[in-house]
Amino acid sequence: MVRTIYSFPEPKINNIFDDVYSPSEDTYLIIDYFRENIDENYFDGFELAKIRNVLDMGTGTGIIAIFLLLIKTIVPKFSPQIFASDILENAIKCAISNENANNLENKIEFIQSDLFKTFPSILKNSFNILIFNPPYLPSFKFKSESWDKKNTDYCWNGGKEGFEVFLEFIRDVKPFIDPNQKFYIYYISSSTTNLKKLNDNLNIQGFKNKILKKKHVFFEDIILNRLEKRND
Numbered sequence: 543m544v545r546t547i548y549s550f551p552e553p554k555i556n557n558i559f560d561d562v563y564s565p566s567e568d569t570y571l572i573i574d575y576f577r578e579n580i581d582e583n584y585f586d587g588f589e590l591a592k593i594r595n596v597l598d599m600g601t602g603t604g605i606i607a608i609f610l611l612l613i614k615t616i617v618p619k620f621s622p623q624i625f626a627s628d629i630l631e632n633a634i635k636c637a638i639s640n641e642n643a644n645n646l647e648n649k650i651e652f653i654q655s656d657l658f659k660t661f662p663s664i665l666k667n668s669f670n671i672l673i674f675n676p677p678y679l680p681s682f683k684f685k686s687e688s689w690d691k692k693n694t695d696y697c698w699n700g701g702k703e704g705f706e707v708f709l710e711f712i713r714d715v716k717p718f719i720d721p722n723q724k725f726y727i728y729y730i731s732s733s734t735t736n737l738k739k740l741n742d743n744l745n746i747q748g749f750k751n752k753i754l755k756k757k758h759v760f761f762e763d764i765i766l767n768r769l770e771k772r773n774d
């Protein structure tokens with residue numbers, strides 16, 4: 543069978559807020575992987591027709607959600623509802639302005655929320671593909687009482703070990719996953735954290751981790767991973 547090779551456009555992104563994360567190497571590790579692994583029938587091996595809802599958690603400028611929306615306009619069988627969420631009000635404002643800049647007004651469902659805390663219950667059991675480029679660097683000032691937390695901390699501060707925010711996401715994600723299909727959770731991790739400990743934790747919680755891509759940037763490797771349900 544001949545596979546259609548699409549050339550997906552680059553989203554137009556203006557970051558008008560200093561406290562919103564500008565797309566970086568980690569962002570493009572995700573986007574470029576999607577570019578290479580979506581065709582007319584499959585999203586990275588997942589049958590397009592079976593994908594219901596997609597979530598971009600911690601959307602920042604909205605670039606990943608907007609990229610997926612652009613794919614939706616090009617690939618006929620890719621027709622999920624796209625949701626994007628962030629804890630920061632400015633990130634949601636920025637992502638909406640970027641959605642408009644790409645002439646895709648009102649196509650993404652935005653939710654301002656600390657992880658899933660204020661997600662409507664109607665979204666339970668609905669997501670098949672979830673993406674989280676989380677804050678992933680370790681920091682001692684995480685949740686310490688003396689910490690005067692700034693918005694920019696949400697961009698990078700993953701907690702004392704670097705993966706506390708991500709593990710909180712993992713703890714709370716299960717009720718929102720569609721139980722009738724398989725699911726994929728894409729996320730970024732960093733070699734500056736204890737990856738064995740993170741992986742053991744994910745294993746215990748019933749997830750199988752696959753490393754998809756790595757890139758060396760300055761002092762660390764950033765890693766794109768994909769989680770699925772462990773079948774055993």
Ligand SMILES: C[S@@+](CC[C@H](N)C(=O)[O-])C[C@H]1O[C@@H](n2cnc3c(N)ncnc32)[C@H](O)[C@@H]1O
Binds near residue numbers: 563569603605
């Ligand atoms: C590394 S940035 C990624 C931004 C964007 N997805 C990208 O790849 O360019 C992490 C994002 O997660 C958001 N974030 C951090 N903690 C969060 C939380 N508890 N709930 C929701 N979003 C959070 C931050 O505000 C920030 O936009």
